[in-house]
Amino acid sequence: MAAPILLDIDDGIALITLNRPERLNALSYALIDQLMAALDQIEGDAAVRAVILTGAGERAFSAGADIHEFSESVTQGSTIAVRDFVRRGQAMTARLEAFKKPVIAAVNGLAFGGGCEIIEAVHLAIASDRAQFAKPEIKLxxxxxFGGTQRLPRLAGRKRGLELLLTGDPFSPEHALKIGLINSVVPHDQLLNAARALAGRIVRHSPASVSSVITATTRGLNMPIAEGLLVESEQFAALVPSRDLAEGFAAWKERRAAKYVGA
Structure with missing residues (x-):
């Protein structure tokens, strides 16, 4: 049986592929667990500066949770269903949201249900012009x-988010762009190149500063602004003694490109 996750690291960018194309890359328990393990591996690898997450095949990024599997958990009652399904999925999206290195989704097809919740959680997303999105859980x-009732309204606004959550209707990549779910739409055959180009525009900067921006933004969005400003201040203070900040100032003064080493 093929591995549910593929991991390829090249030139500082880790490409993670959801690899169940015959099931539209449905999020089985094994796939989620291996995705979490891959993130653990990447986080500890200083050579990896950014992550691109995509789906195998031409049809789907991910059509959502593996309904055959999680429905079995549901038949065992709420305690088992919450433990095996809900907590596992919420841990996955929380991990992606708070990951210290930028995670870019390359949405190559269907992103329904839990697949869409991954898009909501990651830092940035680029969609193929063949992509399609939906929040169809209401139909079940x-x-x-996996966090959709919380993240989507925060991204799209309460009324636009509720419309998608309550109708379950599919929506286009153009609408996903309009509501802030993704950053851009590109021709299908340019998707991975566009994701790599975006990653390249980020990894040219200090790894520590990239991480601090992600942390301050992610934590601050869930706080009153006064508390968020404290987080921002803490992130800056932690960088004051760093080599990267010193290099950034030196490069600016000397009118040259900075050479960041991290820390």
């Missing part, structure tokens, strides 16, 4: 459970 008689 349930709300989203």
């Amino acid at each position: 008689g349930m709300p989203p459970t």
Whole structure:
């Protein structure tokens, strides 16, 4: 049986591929667990500066949770269903959201349900012009459970988010762009190149400063602004003694490109 996750590291960028194309890259428990393990590996590898997350095949980024699998958990009652399904999915999206290195989704096809919740959680997203999005959990008689009721309204606004959550209707990449779910739409055959180009525009900067921006933004969005400003201040203070900040100032004064080493 093929591995549910593929990991390829090249030139400082880790490409993670959800690899169940025959099931539209449905999020099985094994896939989620291996994705978490891959993130652990990448986080500890100083040579990896950014992550691109995409789906195998031509049809889907991910069509969402593996319904056959999680419905079995549901038949065992709420305690088991919450433990095996909800907590696992929420841990995955929280991990992606708070990851210290930039995570860019390259949405190559369907991004439904839990697949869409991954898009909501990652830092940046580029969609193929063949992509399609939906929040269809309502059609199963349930709300989203991997964070969709919280992140989508924060991205799109309460009324636009609720419309998508309550109708379950699919929506286009152009609409996803309009509501702030993704950053851009590109021709399908340019998707990975566009994601790599975006990653390249980020990894030219100090790794420590990139991490501090992600941390301050992610934490601050869930706080009153006064508390968020304290987080911002803390992130800056932690960088004051760093080599990267000293190099950034020196490069600016000397009118040259900075050479960041991290820390």
